[in-house]
Structures are given as structure tokens and as C-alpha cells.
Amino acid sequence: MIKNALQKFRFMGFVEGGSLLVLLFLAMPLKYFFGFPEAVSVVGAIHGGLFTLYCLMIAYMTFVAKWPFRFSVAAVAVAFIPFGNFVLDKRLENWQQLKTA
Numbered sequence: 001m002i003k004n005a006l007q008k009f010r011f012m013g014f015v016e017g018g019s020l021l022v023l024l025f026l027a028m029p030l031k032y033f034f035g036f037p038e039a040v041s042v043v044g045a046i047h048g049g050l051f052t053l054y055c056l057m058i059a060y061m062t063f064v065a066k067w068p069f070r071f072s073v074a075a076v077a078v079a080f081i082p083f084g085n086f087v088l089d090k091r092l093e094n095w096q097q098l099k100t101a
Contacts, residue, residue: 005060005061005064005065006061006065006092006096008057009057009060009075009088010089012050012053012054012057013054013088013089014086014089015050016047016050016051016054016079016085017078017079017083017085017086017089019042019043019046019047019050019051020047020082020085021053021082021083022043022047022081023040023043023044023047024082025059026039027039027042027043027044028038029084031063033035039063048084051086052078054059054075054079054080055076058072058075058076061075071092071095074088074091075088082090083090
């Protein structure tokens with residue numbers, strides 16, 4: 001079960017990063033190579049909603065959970081890079097382990 005705010009953020013980052021990958025590597029090829037533009041419409045809307053929730057979670061972590069500002073900047077930056085959220089997640093996992101040790 002998800003216990004704290006950082007774990008919730010990491011989960012949201014995983015979901016949002018996954019939706020970006022589905023959009024880029026599944027929906028976009030369906031649109032441009034197979035003439036199925038509806039795939040981008042549906043997946044794009046889902047990804048947009050998840051991205052909005054991810055941004056709200058960044059704001060929550062910055063102002064309520066009071067995590068370092070550099071993590072907020074990194075979280076916004078990696079949201080636009082394929083596989084970026086997964087790299088950030090690994091760093092947050094390491095940071096969480098160091099913090100609790």
C-alpha cells in the first residue's frame with residue numbers, strides 16, 4: 001500500500017511517464033503510419049489529464065511536503081523526456097533510502 005506523499009508522487013510519476021510512452025510509441029505510430037488518428041485523440045486526452053494531476057502533485061510536494069526545490073524543477077523537466085520519470089523515480093528511491101537511513 002502507498003504509505004506517504006513521496007511514494008504517492010513516485011507512483012504518479014510512473015503512471016504519467018507510462019502514458020507518455022504509450023502516446024509516443026503506440027498512439028503516434030497508429031496515427032501517422034496506419035491512418036488511425038483517434039488513437040492520439042483518446043490517449044492524448046488521458047495523458048493530458050494525468051499530466052495535470054502530475055503537475056498538481058509536484059505543487060503539493062513542493063509546498064506541503066516541503067521537499068527540495070531542485071526535485072520540483074527536475075520533476076517538471078523530466079515530464080517532457082521519454083523515460084525521464086523512470087530515471088527520476090530511481091533517484092527519488094535512492095534519496096528516500098538515504099533519508100530514512
